[in-house]
Amino acid sequence: MIQVKNLTKYYNNFCAVDGINLEIKKGEILGLLGPNGAGKTTTLRMLTGFFKPTSGDILVKDLSISEDSLKIKELMGYLPESAPLYHNMLVFDYLCYVAKVRGIKKEKIPSRLKELSDLCGLSDIMHQSVDELSKGLKQRVGLAHAMMNDPEILILDEPTSGLDPNQIAEIREIIKRIGKEKTIVFSTHILSEAEATCDRIVIINKGKIVADDTTQKLKNRAASGSSINLSLYDADPDDVVKLLRTIAPDIEVLKKEPVEKGVASFEIQSSTSKDFRKQIYLKIKETNWSIAQLTRESQTLESIFHELTKGN
Amino acid sequence: MKQIINIAAKEFRDYFISPIAYIVISLFLVVTGWFFFSTFFLFDTADMRNFFSMLPIIFSFIIPAVTMRLFSEEMNVGSYEILLTMPVSFTDIAVGKFMAALLFSACMLLPTVSYPIFISFIGDVDAGPVIGGYLGATLLAGAFCSIGIFASSLTRNQIVAFIIGAAICFTLTILDQILFFIPSAITDVIAFLGADSHFQSISKGVIDSRDILYFLSVIFMGLFGTYLVMQEKN
Structure with missing residues (x-):
């Protein structure tokens, strides 16, 4: 047409x-x-x-x-x-x-x-x-x-x-x-x-x-990728990144700006649709950190849009 | 052709929907009526010569006020986009708007036809100069409308459009009175470009093809200029 x-x-x-x-x-x-x-x-x-x-x-x-x-x-x-x-x-x-x-x-x-x-x-x-x-x-x-x-x-x-x-x-x-x-x-x-x-x-x-x-x-396409938001009390950010990398080779851990005092926040991205929340919890259980937040966000059209039109 | 009529009809109606038409027409009638009749009885001749001799100056301010909104307003409001995305060509738009403005000018002139009718009661009016005068006035209005439309197509600001239009029309009107300042080698050419002398010769009742051709070519040039501006803006 x-x-x-x-x-x-x-x-x-x-x-x-x-x-x-x-x-x-x-x-x-x-x-x-x-x-x-x-x-x-x-x-x-x-x-x-x-x-x-x-x-x-x-x-x-x-x-x-x-x-x-x-x-x-x-x-x-x-x-x-x-x-x-x-x-x-x-x-x-x-x-x-x-x-x-x-x-x-x-x-x-x-x-x-x-x-x-x-x-x-x-x-x-x-x-x-x-x-x-x-x-x-x-x-x-x-x-x-x-x-x-x-x-x-x-x-x-x-x-x-x-x-x-x-x-x-x-x-x-x-x-x-x-x-x-x-x-x-x-x-x-x-x-x-x-x-x-x-x-x-x-x-x-x-x-x-x-x-x-x-x-x-x-x-x-949007559903295939996912990210996990994690916030921890009493944790050293660098140690957390090191520890979480051992879970799977293809995950990426990004440090985020802390929202509250004493809380370290991270975003964990994975290119697969697998849910890593259980592994993350088990790993953290072994340490003396406590979890403030652990949520999974599946990518929406919004995040795709955001990604594609970044740098505007 | 149908589209020209559609556009002309819409623009013509627009004049009478808004108060502009009534204001402009009354202003025109008051000004011409006053200037004409204030000296009419002093001269003691039953003709319209004084009326026609001041028309070019009055038209060069009134007509740009009539035409200033034709393009500027549309571009300012954004309806220009609607107009151009309908199945009408640039020529349809330019000619349609021109027809509306010309028709409006004719409406403005129409009440003044009563002057020669009343004068004929008190003296013998020579019909030739009166008919020639109205023919010339229509041609002059056409030429100024076309210039005003061109000025309006240049800008989205109506006031700027009015000033540009009035400046061009006024220059054309006074051109043969400023020949004094022009090198003598080109005075003939410049004198021919002035609108006033062409208009005055028609209004004496002498219908010369050169005068008519002059007005028609001014109309053509104004509309062609508008066409080019529209194409450039596209």
Whole structure:
């Protein structure tokens, strides 16, 4: 459906997007993740044709964005970040205008607006001026705008930012519902959201793709590594490290900043999924140290995200 | 073409949703009405010459105020992104906004048509100069609208857009009065670039293709400049 080839964007000398390659299949819900300033919005803006790439190309259904950008824009619906709408118009007038520009036939406009207002919950605010709306309501109007001509591809830039938990749930529900037939690309920095709605997650950092996998595989990858948090009373940190290394060769013991006085804290990482808590306990039992904390943390999507986007 | 009409219709409606339209139109009518009628009875001639002779100066401040928001506001609010990601071309946008501004200027001029009608009750009005005057005023408004839109596309600050637009329009208007300072070798060329002389010759009722061509090319250059700026920002 969408092929992104070696996409690069420079702002003067600053490289915002650095050679991204991506293929998005029909009917996929793709989540674009990354820290602030990673290049998510820039990538989406290039996908929608708002920005021209410095180099590289985007093909949508074999149409190149540099040549057929108008045809591509007809296939796409786009919700920009923070839904910047015309603030002096009424919601109804605004949606009518969008419908006309989107080429919906005059006699079909009322029925289409009715459908969208039911889908996005707009029926109460149709005759309010856009600048009287709260952020969440604007976001919904923006969503209706994006879905106006029932586009094959929906591009949503942080669709749930600034919404309350109920609205977030609603928008996710809408994304999942329409995602059954449509290709959706959306950006977010809420990981649980990506986990809950996406088929596939792409993590970008400093303009480069650092992970690109199905949500399930990424989660499996996350579960494979684990770490153990250990805190001890009356222990000399160096002795502890020496002792624990004898348990297994492939574990790594890191000293952490002590949280309390007289307590030495460590993080024990292992690349295998084996649980070492029992061995650690038995070893410590032989000494005169006492345990303040011994917990195992399996790596979550969060820690993967953190690891991949480190040094930002 | 359909998209041009859609955009023009939206922008034109926008003028009348906000108070700008009413303020600008009343300001224009008060200023022109006062300057025209304060001396009208002293001259004791039933024509509109005084009215048309001051139009270029008034337009060079009023029209940039009309056009300043067309691009600047969209870029400031961010709705520019929405506009550009809809299936409309740069040309549709530039021409659509231009049509809206021109139509608005025509609405502003419309009430002044009552002046020649009232004057015709008290004296014989020569229809030629009046018709020529309104034709010239429309062309002049078009040229200034196109310059104002160009200025608006340059910046997201409406005040800056107004000042740039007014500066260009005002320079074009007074160009043939500052020929005195210009080396004599190029005075002919500079004189031809001034908007005022072209406008005055049309408003005498002499419709010369050179004058019409002048205004049409200013309109074209303004819109083409806007197109280039949009492409550059993309």
